[in-house]
Amino acid sequence: MKAYKKIILIILGVAGGAALCFVGFIVHLNWPTDRMVAKDVAVTSDWTDFSIEPPLTPSHRDQYIKLEIKGYSWDTNAESINGRWI
Secondary structure, three states: OHHHHHHHHHHHHHHHHHHHHHHHHHHHHHOOOOOOOOOOOOOOOOOOOOOOOOOOOOOOOOOOOOOOOOOOOOOOOOOEEOOEEO
């Protein structure tokens, strides 16, 4: 009977370790990596180039740039565009 308990504990240990590794891998893939690429940029109709050092490289599944604009308020009314009803 002791051999069965030992085998079950080994199987549970391996399965638990594999589950922890899987969860850790998924968390690593989806962990946000925020990096500021520009600060205090004036938004105008002129084209603006940014020199980013070191260059951005794709490292995760989702690639995006988030803009944080001071004084901007989101229109929570989903039925209007620029204050006009559709």
